[in-house]
Amino acid sequence: ENLMVYDPGYMQTVCCTSRISYIDGDKGILEYRGYPIEELAEKSSFLEVAFLLINGELPTKMQFEKWEHKILHHTYLHTDISRMMKNFHYDAHPMGVLVSTMSAMSTFQPEQNPALLPGMDPYKDTLLMNKQIYRIMGRIITVAAYAYRNRIGRPFNEPAQGLNYIENFLYMMDRLNEGNYKSHPKLVRALDVLFILHAEHELNCSTAAMRHLASSEVDVYTCIAGAAAALYGRKHGGANEAVLRMLEEIGSVSNIPSFLEKVKAGKGRLMGFGHRVYKNYDPRAIIVRKIADDVFSVCGKEPLIDIAMELERIALTDKYFIDRKLYPNVDFYTGVIYKSMGFPTDMFPVLFTIPRVAGWLAHWKEFHADPENKIVRPRQNYIGKRTRDYVPVDKRQ
Numbered sequence: 001e002n003l004m005v006y007d008p009g010y011m012q013t014v015c016c017t018s019r020i021s022y023i024d025g026d027k028g029i030l031e032y033r034g035y036p037i038e039e040l041a042e043k044s045s046f047l048e049v050a051f052l053l054i055n056g057e058l059p060t061k062m063q064f065e066k067w068e069h070k071i072l073h074h075t076y077l078h079t080d081i082s083r084m085m086k087n088f089h090y091d092a093h094p095m096g097v098l099v100s101t102m103s104a105m106s107t108f109q110p111e112q113n114p115a116l117l118p119g120m121d122p123y124k125d126t127l128l129m130n131k132q133i134y135r136i137m138g139r140i141i142t143v144a145a146y147a148y149r150n151r152i153g154r155p156f157n158e159p160a161q162g163l164n165y166i167e168n169f170l171y172m173m174d175r176l177n178e179g180n181y182k183s184h185p186k187l188v189r190a191l192d193v194l195f196i197l198h199a200e201h202e203l204n205c206s207t208a209a210m211r212h213l214a215s216s217e218v219d220v221y222t223c224i225a226g227a228a229a230a231l232y233g234r235k236h237g238g239a240n241e242a243v244l245r246m247l248e249e250i251g252s253v254s255n256i257p258s259f260l261e262k263v264k265a266g267k268g269r270l271m272g273f274g275h276r277v278y279k280n281y282d283p284r285a286i287i288v289r290k291i292a293d294d295v296f297s298v299c300g301k302e303p304l305i306d307i308a309m310e311l312e313r314i315a316l317t318d319k320y321f322i323d324r325k326l327y328p329n330v331d332f333y334t335g336v337i338y339k340s341m342g343f344p345t346d347m348f349p350v351l352f353t354i355p356r357v358a359g360w361l362a363h364w365k366e367f368h369a370d371p372e373n374k375i376v377r378p379r380q381n382y383i384g385k386r387t388r389d390y391v392p393v394d395k396r397q
């Protein structure tokens with residue numbers, strides 16, 4: 001009996017068990033390791049949430065201090081990596097730079113490459129696995145900041161002592177700083193909360209890619225590069241960039257009705273709307289909307305917010321969007337916030353990638369600890385031609 005099911009897009013396919021995050025798409029619930037996202041966004045910090053996701057429990061004070069120290073200790077890049085990053089073209093998209101650099105990093109850490117460790121199982125060695133986690137969590141902010149510095153043709157800023165994770169990232173970007181390279185506390189907190197919201201989201205496209213790659217037992221740097229590549233797409237982590245470009249194209253509130261008519265006629269999508277799992281509302285979008293006001297109180301109001309709010313208002317009362325259960329997702333307002341904070345538009349997907357690394361690493365660890373894990377190898381439904389005779393080139397029509 002053939003039990004195989006044709007399921008493009010894996011709409012109905014459950015391919016693993018997991019304890020990392022829980023989503024109820026109808027009720028708009030998201031929990032990380034059992035903690036509601038709203039509570040974490042209010043009370044926690046991104047690095048604490050990353051520990052929770054990767055290790056399963058909130059850290060004690062001592063565990064957190066060690067965690068933060070280890071991660072910040074690993075923010076420095078090998079000189080050859082920095083040199084390599086300088087060779088990208090001046091207008092290279094920072095996501096392309098990030099994907100390539102994370103992949104290149106695999107060649108710098110051969111001691112964790114299973115292919116080079118005959119007779120040893122690197123996934124049974126917790127210390128070795130933790131070391132990669134510290135390195136990746138630390139270096140991702142440096143790679144992200146350098147991708148930006150390269151883009152503006154400026155020298156790279158080494159990570160600084162005495163700054164926390166978010167402050168260090170902003171310091172290396174050299175944006176938003178208010179004397180002594182201390183960023184405004186409201187902006188640091190806003191970014192911290194945005195990072196919490198983006199840290200994990202069960203089997204989204206990039207996390208599925210992470211597990212898929214991990215299943216081949218390729219090294220973790222290559223897995224991260226592959227997951228980041230999936231995130232780069234505009235239907236996924238590239239959506240925040242696409243939203244901003246869309247709002248700029250709409251240009252004014254008076255153009256919204258004609259824009260929505262085009263969307264309803266199938267000419268383009270309303271970016272930042274719709275979700276595979278959330279069919280009621282995206283709980284993250286509600287928190288993001290509140291952060292916008294905090295950021296505007298420091299940076300000034302971003303005029304595109306008026307277009308975004310009116311677009312949301314009209315879309316939520318329109319039959320097309322109601323019938324298809326399309327609501328603003330996490331990316332709808334983030335672009336406007338990042339723009340107000342001074343980030344260039346092509347950095348937006350990078351700002352999604354940094355925190356999602358925590359979720360990817362949690363899944364990488366969980367995958368390798370799962371006794372039921374298997375190489376991911378779906379089947380296809382072949383609909384092409386069958387058994388034909390080879391035709392020599394001079395006889396082909």
Ligand code: CMC
Pocket residue numbers: 009204234235236237238239263268269270271272273274275276277324326329330331
């Ligand atoms: N604008 C207009 N129509 C849409 C949209 C949209 N944003 N999203 C879905 N639809 C329509 C789609 O045309 C289809 O209509 P019909 O049944 O008439 O053909 C119906 O809604 C179902 O769409 P789908 O593409 O089958 O839904 P999906 O679950 O495969 O796609 C999605 C989910 C997020 C890819 C999609 O909603 C989308 O492309 N949204 C815009 C991009 C975006 O904002 N992505 C960020 C997602 S949240 C963060 C993240 O994961 O990165």
